[in-house]
Amino acid sequence: MPIRVHLDRVLLERRMSLTELADRVGVTIANLSILKTGKARAIRFSTLDALCRELGCQPGDIVTFEPGPPDDPDGGED
Amino acid sequence: MRALGPGSVSSLLKIILDVVYVALWIVAGAVLIGFIASGVLVANPDLLKGAITINGEVTELSQRGPSVMGAIAAGGLYVGGVLIIVGRLRRIFATLIAGDPFQPDNVRRLRVIGVMLALLELSRYVVAGLFAWLAPGVNKADAGVSLTAWFAVLVVFVLAEVFREGARLRREAELTI
Known part of the structure; x- marks a missing residue:
């Protein structure tokens, strides 16, 4: 997907674990892992809001756009 | 209820x-x-x-x-x-x-049901034709095309597609963080 997630990099810069972030934003570790590994298909504004608030960053620090072919709408992981 | x-x-x-x-x-x-x-x-x-x-x-x-x-x-x-x-x-x-109707398996199950309904309807024509051929005087079977049956077949196939879309949306929801 042309949208890249850089949650792992932001977490490393903040020296914060995924578990701690999950506790702070109220999202399960499993869902954060899906987001971190780039498997997520969408992200809610409320989740993005909580992530930016807890990580002290902008949405652009977490997700960026890299030109490339779009994903198959039905997903390739099934 | x-x-x-x-x-x-x-x-x-x-x-x-x-x-x-x-x-x-x-x-x-x-x-x-x-x-x-x-x-x-x-x-x-x-x-x-x-x-x-x-x-x-x-x-x-x-x-x-x-x-x-x-x-x-x-x-x-x-x-x-x-x-x-x-x-x-x-x-x-x-x-x-279980409260989880949009499982991907249900799409396949509905398609199987649709195919079986169609085959049963076709077999009715075959049986009626055989009876008419083997025992012309005895044949009482109705060999007419049943619009209701074919309507049901089409409805089941459409429902299968509805469930496929539901399964896709469920997958989307699962991967929405």
Whole structure:
């Protein structure tokens, strides 16, 4: 997907674990892992809001756009 | 009354389907026994001598035997088709009771049901045609095209697509963080 997630990099810069972030934003570790590994298909504004608030960053620090072919709408992981 | 989940209309329908499923297996067993018995009697018509006679003539059985076996086999195939449909319906209703109707497996199950409904309807035409060919005077079967049956087939296929879209949306929701 042309949208890249850089949650792992932001977490490393903040020296914060995924578990701690999950506790702070109220999202399960499993869902954060899906987001971190780039498997997520969408992200809610409320989740993005909580992530930016807890990580002290902008949405652009977490997700960026890299030109490339779009994903198959039905997903390739099934 | 709720439509989905435990204690809902779905669970009531699932119980009915379970009963019908068991009854169909019993009928299928009876048909199989009847088929085997008729095969044995056709092969050895002498077995009936001294026991029972059909229209007073044992030899008539050997003449009608193959057609009787064919009718039983056709009945068995019909019961098998209905068994497959009810079996798939049971599994679909199990997912409804679990409150998770949009499982990808339900798409395949609905397609199987649609195909089986179409095959059963086609088999009705074949059987009616055979009866008309073998016994023109005796044929009472309705060989007319049933619009209701084909409408049901199309509805089931459309429902399968609806469930496929539902499964896709469920997948999307699962991967929305």
